[in-house]
Amino acid sequence: MSLNVLKQKLKIALIQVAAGGPDKNANLSRAGSFIARAMKEQPDTQLVVLPECFNSVYATDQFRKNAEVVGPDSQSFQFLSRAAREHKVTLVGGSIPELEPSTDRIFNTCLIFDSAGELIGRHRKMHLFDVDIPDGITFRESDTLSGGSSSTTISRSFGSFGVGICYDIRFPELAMISARRDAFAMIYPSAFNTVTGPMHWHLLARSRSVDNEIYTILCSPARVPGGGYQAYGHSLVVDPQGNVIAEAGEGEEIVYAELDPESIAKMRRSVPVTTQRRFDVYKDVSSDAK
Numbered sequence: 198m199s200l201n202v203l204k205q206k207l208k209i210a211l212i213q214v215a216a217g218g219p220d221k222n223a224n225l226s227r228a229g230s231f232i233a234r235a236m237k238e239q240p241d242t243q244l245v246v247l248p249e250c251f252n253s254v255y256a257t258d259q260f261r262k263n264a265e266v267v268g269p270d271s272q273s274f275q276f277l278s279r280a281a282r283e284h285k286v287t288l289v290g291g292s293i294p295e296l297e298p299s300t301d302r303i304f305n306t307c308l309i310f311d312s313a314g315e316l317i318g319r320h321r322k323m324h325l326f327d328v329d330i331p332d333g334i335t336f337r338e339s340d341t342l343s344g345g346s347s348s349t350t351i352s353r354s355f356g357s358f359g360v361g362i363c364y365d366i367r368f369p370e371l372a373m374i375s376a377r378r379d380a381f382a383m384i385y386p387s388a389f390n391t392v393t394g395p396m397h398w399h400l401l402a403r404s405r406s407v408d409n410e411i412y413t414i415l416c417s418p419a420r421v422p423g424g425g426y427q428a429y430g431h432s433l434v435v436d437p438q439g440n441v442i443a444e445a446g447e448g449e450e451i452v453y454a455e456l457d458p459e460s461i462a463k464m465r466r467s468v469p470v471t472t473q474r475r476f477d478v479y480k481d482v483s484s485d486a487k
């Protein structure tokens with residue numbers, strides 16, 4: 198695995214916005230104003246990340262109602278493409294409910310745009326959030342969603358990054374696959390909650406970083422007290438050593454960070470697990486990985 202997976206220092210912004218209400222126009226407009234604010238406060242930002250389900254309510258009985266057929270005619274596609282183009286940034290567009298008309302299935306989908314507003318990637322959440330925690334939370338995305346079936350690694354001039362959505366972070370294989378494709382980071386638009394957030398949010402992010410000696414980036418919606426699903430907040434960036442280098446609170450906030458190639462190189466020089474793997478003993482975890 199290369200030491201030079203990130204080609205330059207990279208400034209990023211995570212948009213922790215309260216944009217999961219029932220009015221899609223209002224959600225898009227609020228997200229747009231936060232992106233504009235981020236670009237004003239940190240004009241040399243090159244990568245912006247939005248949260249999971251940022252354009253509509255995160256609830257199993259709402260996904261179909263809000264689903265869009267992804268393409269240049271869809272409202273959220275147009276919004277994301279325009280924002281990326283206008284601000285000349287790579288935009289990891291959170292996630293939106295997507296309708297696949299040929300199968301009538303709904304996916305939880307992240308669209309990624311380049312700085313010219315062109316769609317350069319689409320990740321469909323692979324692992325659906327189906328949990329039943331006594332006295333905690335019961336949620337079954339699979340009641341209305343289907344899972345995607347491929348991992349996503351996006352290649353840019355500054356380097357490559359992997360994309361997963363929220364619950365995908367619990368499955369380390371996805372991060373490994375992208376890391377073995379020389380990704381410098383895993384980016385997860387997410388919406389943990391007030392039960393599993395305190396349990397595992399930081400632990401999972403730090404684990405994915407340390408496993409692979411990469412950056413891990415989680416972007417959550419802001420918490421809206423009294424609303425339905427209570428998002429955890431705490432959007433954060435973890436460095437390749439496993440340190441949290443930037444973190445939001447629970448409310449609306451923009452998290453800024455600068456990623457440094459030397460941080461990856463230093464970690465890999467010091468603790469070279471990326472070159473010490475024993476594939477002669479354990480076969481690679483996935484034929485999808487390098």
Ligand SMILES: NC(=O)CCC(=O)C(=O)O
Pocket residue numbers: 249326362363364365367387388389390393394397
């Ligand atoms: N939206 C989600 O996938 C939530 C995942 C979550 O909270 C978890 O604990 O995992």
